[in-house]
Amino acid sequence: MNLNLVSCDAQRPDRRAIAKCIVEIANVNDSLANELTGYLLEGDAVAIAIQDKDTASALRALRKLDIDYEIIE
Secondary structure (H helix, E strand, C coil): CCCEEECCCCCCCCHHHHHHHHHHHCCCCCCHHHHHHHHHHHHCEEEEEECCCHHHHHHHHHHHHCCEEECCC
16 A cells, blocks of 8 residues: 655654554665655655554554654555
8 A cells, every 4th residue: 555644743752663664564774764854844745555454553553643644555
């Protein structure tokens, strides 16, 4: 499943927690996750792919971090 991470609405977003979440759900390395987190927090949309078996837990983790997302088919 492909997701488009649109924005982070948290008052004080936790950059490390967001990067760690991206590493876990998108299976990317730490430096790429940090770069994608930077783009997301600057207001740019970020596209990631997640494995179908992890969909529910990935979406739950994104909601917990106040990250708005769109599902891309």
